[in-house]
Every structure is written in structure tokens, then in C-alpha cells.
Amino acid sequence: MNDQPIGSGEPVEPNAPDEALADEVRAELRRSLEAEPAEPKKSEIVELRDVWLSFGAHQVLNGITLGVARGETVCILGGSGVGKSTVLRLILRLLLPDQGEVMVEGRDISAVSYVDVLQLRERMGMVFQGSALFDSLNVHDNVAFPLVEHTDMPDDAIFDRVREVLSFVDLVPEDVLSLLPAELSGGMRKRVAIARAIVHEPPILLFDEPTSGLDPITTRTIDELILKLRSELSVCAVVVTHNVRSAARIATETALIKDGQIIFNGSPEEMFACEDPYVRSFLS
Amino acid sequence: MASARRSAARLTRNAFFGIALSVQEYFALVARLLKSCVSRPFYRRDIVQQMDTIGVQSLFIVVLTGLFTGMVLALQSAVEMERFGATIYIGRLVGASTVRELGPVLTALMVTGRAGAGMAAAIGAMKVTEQVDALRTMGVDPVRRLVVPRFLAAIIMLPVLTIVADLVAIFGGLLIAVVKLDLTTELYMRSVYETLAQSGFILKFIPIDLIQGLAKPLAFGAIMAATSCFYGLRTSGGTEGVGRATTQAVVTTSILVLAVDYFLTQILIVMFVQ
Numbered sequence: 001m002n003d004q005p006i007g008s009g010e011p012v013e014p015n016a017p018d019e020a021l022a023d024e025v026r027a028e029l030r031r032s033l034e035a036e037p038a039e040p041k042k043s044e045i046v047e048l049r050d051v052w053l054s055f056g057a058h059q060v061l062n063g064i065t066l067g068v069a070r071g072e073t074v075c076i077l078g079g080s081g082v083g084k085s086t087v088l089r090l091i092l093r094l095l096l097p098d099q100g101e102v103m104v105e106g107r108d109i110s111a112v113s114y115v116d117v118l119q120l121r122e123r124m125g126m127v128f129q130g131s132a133l134f135d136s137l138n139v140h141d142n143v144a145f146p147l148v149e150h151t152d153m154p155d156d157a158i159f160d161r162v163r164e165v166l167s168f169v170d171l172v173p174e175d176v177l178s179l180l181p182a183e184l185s186g187g188m189r190k191r192v193a194i195a196r197a198i199v200h201e202p203p204i205l206l207f208d209e210p211t212s213g214l215d216p217i218t219t220r221t222i223d224e225l226i227l228k229l230r231s232e233l234s235v236c237a238v239v240v241t242h243n244v245r246s247a248a249r250i251a252t253e254t255a256l257i258k259d260g261q262i263i264f265n266g267s268p269e270e271m272f273a274c275e276d277p278y279v280r281s282f283l284s
Numbered sequence: 285m286a287s288a289r290r291s292a293a294r295l296t297r298n299a300f301f302g303i304a305l306s307v308q309e310y311f312a313l314v315a316r317l318l319k320s321c322v323s324r325p326f327y328r329r330d331i332v333q334q335m336d337t338i339g340v341q342s343l344f345i346v347v348l349t350g351l352f353t354g355m356v357l358a359l360q361s362a363v364e365m366e367r368f369g370a371t372i373y374i375g376r377l378v379g380a381s382t383v384r385e386l387g388p389v390l391t392a393l394m395v396t397g398r399a400g401a402g403m404a405a406a407i408g409a410m411k412v413t414e415q416v417d418a419l420r421t422m423g424v425d426p427v428r429r430l431v432v433p434r435f436l437a438a439i440i441m442l443p444v445l446t447i448v449a450d451l452v453a454i455f456g457g458l459l460i461a462v463v464k465l466d467l468t469t470e471l472y473m474r475s476v477y478e479t480l481a482q483s484g485f486i487l488k489f490i491p492i493d494l495i496q497g498l499a500k501p502l503a504f505g506a507i508m509a510a511t512s513c514f515y516g517l518r519t520s521g522g523t524e525g526v527g528r529a530t531t532q533a534v535v536t537t538s539i540l541v542l543a544v545d546y547f548l549t550q551i552l553i554v555m556f557v558q
Contacts, residue, residue, distance in 0.1 A: 092421050122423040132418035135409070146422050206421075 051100035078257035125197030187218035339441030350449035354456025375475025378457035392504035404533035407516025442505030
């Protein structure tokens with residue numbers, strides 16, 4: 001139901017040969033760069049400074065340093081289990097670092113009280129890998145949830161806002177408002193999750209594997225949506241993914257994690273030009 | 285041999301620390317829960333919804349439990365009492381044991397099996413599908429949103445369900461007394477009243493036995509909700525973890541209900557029985 005791609009581009013073949021894929025990614029990157037010239041670097045809204053974290057004896061992060069400014073989309077890449085999602089959990093203060101600082105809008109979130117953390121989280125929107133929509137609530141109630149919790153908006157205004165964001169993520173409100181999450185397709189669930197994340201207009205958006213488990217066409221739709229969020233809402237976005245093609249489409253900057261460290265940090269173009277054997281191996 | 289002893293000692297120590305940590309986490313949750321109960325925001329709609337889930341939807345099994353418990357009590361005691369020609373006292377036995385003990389405990393155990401398991405499973409499923417994390421990321425305290433409504437609903441509804449179970453059990457005893465033992469309704473009901481009046485009254489009309497019987501479900505409701513939600517929030521390991529958490533919640537709550545029942549009875553006897 002209304003699960004069509006937004007963009008006019010052709011869907012990418014999932015099993016295209018490596019060379020063809022690399023050419024296509026580069027071409028797409030060029031188009032993206034021509035269409036949206038990079039903004040000058042502003043002050044960083046989210047910043048990780050020399051962050052270390054371990055779970056018991058398992059060292060997950062070994063001194064990660066990363067910054068994201070307003071209007072930037074940073075894609076964190078890496079293999080499975082290298083600590084990509086952990087970075088998001090640190091930004092949300094669902095985890096505390098063993099060492100180092102996690103700064104959000106200039107505040108070290110390790111040092112703020114529990115109540116302040118709840119308020120700080122209202123400034124962020126998170127899209128989970130599995131969407132994490134509330135099973136017992138319909139689409140309207142899911143999307144309206146942050147507004148109901150944190151604002152005094154009247155029901156009519158909330159209803160209008162929910163319709164507005166559902167339209168923004170290319171869903172037809174009348175078709176989906178009363179549906180339960182179990183009745184939605186994977187792509188629709190992701191879009192409802194994005195609608196819920198942006199409904200209260202947070203300046204920071206976090207995406208955990210937003211395209212995992214989706215077909216190439218729906219993946220492209222979600223990528224287009226993330227680009228639209230940047231161009232129209234100018235949000236600061238951190239996207240965790242292992243999908244190189246998606247990262248090339250949406251990122252203004254990429255960070256590749258290996259063994260708990262960022263081994264590459266730069267624009268997607270720089271990443272594709274990088275000669276480091278691990279980076280090359282990851283991209284191929 | 286020595287290494288085996290060291291290994292056993294290490295395992296014992298780890299198990300001890302694991303239990304100590306769980307107990308600490310449990311009481312930390314209870315402390316947060318109690319603090320959240322007396323501060324805004326309150327989720328009234330959720331409380332009413334949980335009262336329906338815990339109370340109204342448990343009514344059927346509670347009525348059945350009460351009915352058959354009262355009938356069995358009357359039947360079993362009749363066998364012994366008939367020997368001494370004391371069947372007229374059956375109402376005393378059914379009334380006292382139901383109101384003081386069996387009503388609260390059996391209701392708590394039945395509701396734990398139904399609603400407590402449901403709480404642990406629902407919150408556990410939310411935990412493993414990141415819905416609990418989603419609440420946190422939206423600046424919502426999961427304890428306040430998920431645990432407090434269930435806790436308040438449980439401590440409101442358990443006493444109500446216990447009263448229903450008590451009444452139905454006394455009625456079950458009445459059925460047996462009238463149908464099988466040829467006692468009159470008046471004789472049976474007077475016998476029930478006499479046993480309740482024996483312990484005395486508070487405010488001249490509330491039987492002390494009833495107060496004892498209602499203090500317990502209050503505590504059992506709190507234990508059931510806190511324990512079930514505790515295991516739900518600790519769930520990990522996917523759907524298998526949800527099943528494990530549910531089982532642990534039901535077993536632990538049942539044991540706690542029986543253990544707390546003993547200590548509460550001791551306290552209430554000291555307080556009320558001269």
C-alpha cells in the first residue's frame with residue numbers, strides 16, 4: 001500500500017557485479033554532490049570525544065572521536081558487531097562511556113541528571129532497526145506519541161500534525177492511520193517510524209540500520225526520505241548502516257569502524273578514493 | 285581436585301553475586317516505582333486499562349476458583365464434622381479459612397498465573413523488540429509509563445477480586461451445606477457471621493478478619509506487579525527470553541506470595557488478635 005519509491009531513479013540490481021556497482025555508486029555520488037553543494041561546516045551538535053566502552057572483558061570502542069553538525073548526515077559504517085549501534089546508544093545515553101565525553105548540543109550527557117536526560121532525548125528522534133513501533137497502538141497513536149507525551153497540543157492539532165508527517169514520509173494518512181503495526185509492510189513500518197521520529201521536529205535524528213531487511217526499491221525510498229529530511233528540515237543525522245550504496249547516497253560524511261576504532265573518516269568521495277586495504281575490501 | 289574445588293567456589297561466588305545483584309536491582313526498581321507513584325505525570329487511561337486487564341478479565345477464573353474452593357472446603361470438613369455431629373459449624377470453617385487465608389492467597393496465585401504472566405510477557409516482548417528503548421529515546425520513563433499503571437491497577441483490583449472470591453467461596457460452601465448436608469441457609473450464614481464476629485470489629489461494623497483478609501491482597505498485588513514487571517524489563521535473548529522471563533515471574537511471584545503470606549499473618553495476629 002503506497003509503498004512506491006519517491007525518486008525517479010531506476011532501482012539498482014541487487015546482484016550487480018562489483019565494478020558496475022562501484023561505477024554506479026560513484027556516478028550517484030557525483031549527481032548527489034552536484035545537486036546539493038556541501039554547506040560550510042558549522043558547530044557540532046553531536047560530538048564524541050575519545051570515547052571508550054567495554055562490556056565486561058569485551059572492549060567495544062577504543063577511543064572514538066566523531067562530530068556531526070547541523071545539516072550534516074554522518075553514516076557510521078562497519079561490519080556486524082563492531083559497535084556501530086553502540087555509538088547511537090551512547091548519544092542517547094542509553095549507555096555511559098567508560099572514558100571520554102559524549103557532547104549533545106554542547107552538554108556532556110554523562111554529567112546531566114536523569115530528568116535532564118529525558119528532556120535532552122526529546123531533542124532527538126530515533127529510528128530503530130526493527131522500527132520499534134508500539135504493538136498495541138495504531139499508526140496515529142504511534143506517531144502522535146511524542147506530542148501526547150511532551151506537549152499540550154489539542155487533539156485536533158495533533159491529528160493534523162500526524163497527517164502532515166505521514167504525508168511527508170509518502171504515506172496516505174487515510175489508508176494507514178487506523179492500522180496496527182502488524183498490519184504494515186516492512187517499508188511502511190520504517191516510514192511510520194521515521195514519521196514518529198520527526199513529528200516533534202527534533203534537531204537530531206538517529207537511524208539504526210534504516211534499510212536493513214528491505215528490498216532495493218524500498219531501500220532507495222528510505223534513502224530518498226533521509227535526503228529529504230536533510231534538505232527540507234536541515235536536521236543533524238547519524239545513520240548506522242553497513243549498506244555502502246545507501247551511505248554513498250545519503251552521507252555528507254562517513255566513518256568506518258573496525259576493532260572499536262574509526263579507521264576512516266571523510267566524505268563518501270574520499271572513502272571511495274581511499275587506498276587503505278580494509279576500506280577497499282569493505283567497499284568491494 | 286584442587287582446581288575443581290576452586291572452580292566450584294568460583295561458581296558459587298558468581299551465583300551469590302548474581303542473586304545479590306538481582307535483589308539490589310529489584311529493590312531499586314521498587315524504590316523508583318514508589319517514587320513515580322506519587323509524582324506527575326499520571327497515566328490514568330493506562331491505569332483504567334490495566335484495571336480491566338487485571339481485574340475484570342480475571343473475574344471468571346477468580347469466581348470459578350472461589351466457588352470450587354468453598355465447595356471442596358465444605359465437602360471435606362463435612363466428612364470429619366459428621367463424626368461429631370458438628371456439621372452446623374461448617375459455615376464457621378468455610379468463612380474463617382476463606383476470608384483469612386484461602387481467598388487472598390488463591391486469588392493472588394490465580395491472578396499471577398493470568399495477569400502477572402501477561403505483564404512479564406508484554407513488557408518482555410516490548411524489551412526485546414526495542415519498544416522499551418523507544419520509550420526512553422522519546423524522553424519517557426518506562427517505569428512510569430509501563431510499571432506504575434500495572435502496579436496501581438494490581439493493588440486496587442486484587443482486594444476487589446479477593447472480596448469476590450470470598451463471597452463466591454462462602455456461597456459454594458452454602459450450596460454443599462444446603463444440598464448435601466441438609467442445613468438451612470440461615471443456620472449456615474449465622475455460622476459464617478459468628479466466626480467473622482469472633483475476632484471483633486473495627487468501627488463497630490467492619491470485621492477484623494476482613495481487614496486481615498484485605499491487607500494481604502494489597503501486598504500480593506504489589507508483589508505481583510513489581511515482580512512481573514521486573515522480570516519483563518530484564519528480558520533478553522529474543523522470544524525464548526520472553527518465555528523464560530514469564531516463567532521466572534510466575535514462579536518467583538508465587539513463592540513470594542506464599543512466603544509473605546506467612547509473615548503478614550504473623551504481623552496481623554500480633555496486631556489484631558488479643
